[in-house]
Amino acid sequence: MHNTIIIGSGPAGWTAAIYAARADLKPMVFEGYEPGGQLMTTTEVENFPGFEHGIQGPDLMSVMRKQAKRFETEIISAMVDSVKQIDGGFEVVSKGQTYQSKTVILSTGATARRLGLESEKALYGNGVSACATCDGFFFKGKNVIIVGGGDSAMEEATFLTRFAEKVFIVHRREEFRASKIMQERVKANSKIELILNSEVIEILGVDVGHVTGVKLRNTVSGETSEMNIDGVFASIGHEPNVALVKGLVDLDEKGYVKTIPGTSQTNIKGLFACGDVQDSRYRQAITAAGSGCMAALDVEKFLAGHE
Numbered sequence: 001m002h003n004t005i006i007i008g009s010g011p012a013g014w015t016a017a018i019y020a021a022r023a024d025l026k027p028m029v030f031e032g033y034e035p036g037g038q039l040m041t042t043t044e045v046e047n048f049p050g051f052e053h054g055i056q057g058p059d060l061m062s063v064m065r066k067q068a069k070r071f072e073t074e075i076i077s078a079m080v081d082s083v084k085q086i087d088g089g090f091e092v093v094s095k096g097q098t099y100q101s102k103t104v105i106l107s108t109g110a111t112a113r114r115l116g117l118e119s120e121k122a123l124y125g126n127g128v129s130a131c132a133t134c135d136g137f138f139f140k141g142k143n144v145i146i147v148g149g150g151d152s153a154m155e156e157a158t159f160l161t162r163f164a165e166k167v168f169i170v171h172r173r174e175e176f177r178a179s180k181i182m183q184e185r186v187k188a189n190s191k192i193e194l195i196l197n198s199e200v201i202e203i204l205g206v207d208v209g210h211v212t213g214v215k216l217r218n219t220v221s222g223e224t225s226e227m228n229i230d231g232v233f234a235s236i237g238h239e240p241n242v243a244l245v246k247g248l249v250d251l252d253e254k255g256y257v258k259t260i261p262g263t264s265q266t267n268i269k270g271l272f273a274c275g276d277v278q279d280s281r282y283r284q285a286i287t288a289a290g291s292g293c294m295a296a297l298d299v300e301k302f303l304a305g306h307e
Contacts, residue, residue, distance in 0.1 A: 001088070001089065001100045001101065001102060002026070002027075002028050002099065002100065002101040002102070003020075003025040003026060003027065003101065003102055003103065003299075003303060004020055004025055004027045004028075004101060004102065004103045004104070004105060004296075004299050004303075005027070005028050005029075005030065005090070005092050005099060005101040005103075005104050005105070006020070006027055006028070006029045006030070006104075006105045006107060007029075007030050007080050007083070007092070007104065007105070007106055007107065007108055007244065008030070008031075008032070008037070008106065008107035008108040008109055008241075008275065008277070009029060009030075009031035009032060009035040009036060009037065009061070009065070009107075010036065010037025010038065010039065010061070010107060010109045010275055010276070010285075010288060011037070011039065011060075011061075011064065011275065011285045011286075011288040011289040011292065012107040012109070012274040012275025012276070012288040012289060012291055012292035012295070013029060013031070013037075013105070013107035013274075013275065013292060014029075014061070014064035014065055014067070014068050014289075014292070015064070015288075015289040015290075015292030015293050015296070016105050016107060016274060016292035016293070016295045016296040016299075017029050017068035017071075017073045017292075017296075018064070018067055018068050018071060018073075018296075019292070019293050019296030019297065019300075020073075020105075020296040020299060020300070021068060021071035021072055021073045022071050023296065023300045025296075025299065025300065025303070026072065026073075026074070027073050027074070027105075027296075028073075028074040028075075028076060028099065028101070029068065029073055029074070029075050029076065030076050030078060030079070030080045030092070030094060031065075031075055031076065031077055032077075032078070032079050033077070033078070033079055035061070035065070035077070036057075036058060036061035036062075036065075037061070037109045037275075037276075038109060038110075038111075038112065038276070039057035039058070039060060039061050039285060040057060040058050040061060044056060044057075044138070045057050045060055045134070045285065046137060047133075047134070047284075047285075047286070048060060048285055048286055049286065060285070076094065078094045078095050079094065079095075080092055080093070080094050080244060081093045081094055081095070082244070083104060083106075083244050083245060083248065083271075084248070085248070085268065085271075086100065088102065089101050089102040089103065089270060090102075090103070090104045090270065090271065092104065102270060102303060102306070103270045103271070103272065103299045103302060103303065104270065104271050104272070105264075105272045105273070105274060105292075105295045105296070105299060106244070106245060106249075106257065106266075106271065106272065106273040106274070106277055106278075107273070107274050107275045107277065107288075107292060107295070108240075108241040108242070108244065108275075108277045109240075109241055109275055109276045109277055109288075110238040110239060110240045110241060110256075110276035110277060110280075110283065111238065111239045111241060112130035112131070112234065112237075112238050113130075113234065113236045113237045113238065113239060114130070114234060115147060115200060115234050115236075117200070117201070117202060117203060119202050119203040119204070119205075119206050120203055120232070120234070122206045123203055123205060123206060123209075123210065123211055123232075126205075126209055126210045126211065127203075127205065127210045127211025127230060127231045127232065128203060128211060128231070128232050128233075128234075129231065129232075129233050129234075130233065130234045130235070130238075131233075131283070132146070132156035132157075132159050132160050132233055132235070133156075133159065133284065134284075135231075135233075136159060136160050136162065136163045136164075137163060138231075139160065139163050139164045139230060139231045140163045140164075141163075141164070141165050142163075142164055142165060142230035142231060143164060143165055143166045143167075143168070143228070143229050143230050143231075144160055144164045144166075144167055144168070144229065144230060144231035144232070144233060145167075145168045145169075145170050145195075145200070145214060145229050145231070145232050145233065146160065146167060146168070146169050146170070146233045146235050147170050147171075147199075147200055147232065147233070147234050147235060147236060148169070148171065148234070148235035148236045148237075149169075149171040149172075149173065149175075149176040149177050149178060150176070150177045150178050150235070150236075150237070151177075151178045151179055151182050152235050152237070153169060153171075153178065153235035153236075154169075154176075154178045154182035154183065154185065154186050155182065156233060156235050157169050157186060157189075157192055157235075158185060158186065158189060158192070160233070161189055161191040161192060164191070164231075165191070166191060166192075166193065167191055167192045167193070168192075168193050168194075168195050168227075168229070169186065169192060169193070169194050169195065170195045170198050170199065170200055170216065171194070171195070171196055171197075171198070172197065172198065172199045172219050173196070173197065173219070174196050174197055195216070197218055197219045197220045198216045198217065198218055198219060199216065199217055199219055200214050200215070200216060200232065201215050201216065201217045201224065202214065202215040203215075203232055204226065211229065211230060211231055211232055212228065212229075212230075213226055213227055213228045213229050214226070214227060214229050214232060238276070238280070238283065239255070240254075240255055240256045240257065240276065240277050240278075240280070241277055242255060242256070242257060242277060245257065245271075248268060248271075249266040249267055249268055249271060249273070250266065250267045252280070254280050256277065256278050256279070256280045257273040257277050257278040258278070259272075259273050259278050263294065263298055264278075264291060264294045264295035264298045265298055265302075269302075270302060272295045272298050272299060272302075273295070274288070274291035274292045274294060274295040275288035275291055275292060276288055278291070279291065
């Protein structure tokens with residue numbers, strides 16, 4: 001019977017592992033087949049404290065993994081197939097093997113919804129992004145597109161005007177889902193231009209390794225056109241990775257794991273959640289890491305109270 005099993009290996013999972021290992025809880029981390037989470041698709045990370053000149057996303061994850069390993073975290077390079085409650089804890093199944101643990105920390109993250117284009121995949125991190133807060137700085141004086149029509153698209157477009165010369169919001173319909181106040185703010189901003197009834201059908205620049213433009217299709221007339229652009233931001237939402245715990249823990253209206261405010265505790269005693277799987281608001285590497293620390297401290301306290 002393990003003290004704690006951590007599922008997921010982004011900044012939240014590795015921070016939880018570092019804290020749990022240093023508390024001598026001998027944590028086990030299931031890092032999955034694609035370890036490192038969303039930061040593995042990010043090139044330069046300049047807003048994570050402690051790295052004056054920035055650090056590549058995959059390098060940051062590698063350093064965190066090594067730090068967790070240094071304190072004797074057991075790392076399993078496999079996916080978890082199921083989690084269920086048993087007497088005295090939880091049963092975790094991976095690749096046909098069963099593990100038991102007194103507690104579980106869920107740090108499976110969220111996945112940014114993509115446009116679903118081959119060219120988007122090829123240029124991700126080279127002018128294509130799903131996080132304006134993370135990458136806006138790299139587009140100083142450039143022209144960028146935001147794809148989306150909700151409040152987050154409006155917020156990100158407004159944020160990008162701090163850096164970009166011009167921000168185009170591309171939306172496939174005539175009407176936005178965003179709140180009236182957000183729409184008014186966007187329409188009043190001279191740096192933002194709306195391209196309605198349009199969708200991005202291809203991102204150009206694969207041949208040169210960075211975004212040079214987009215191909216648009218008018219959703220009413222079906223006509224296609226091309227425009228030069230330096231960056232494309234998809235702002236069409238995130239999907240929390242909750243398949244493992246659906247039906248086990250309470251989810252909020254957006255589908256994220258619900259935790260007791262100010263803690264990482266879910267509605268199931270001994271099951272904790274941290275990082276983007278329970279955070280629909282901030283979704284930053286540093287806030288994920290902070291919540292990973294909270295989860296490990298909550299686990300430590302929980303175990304001490306149940307000895």
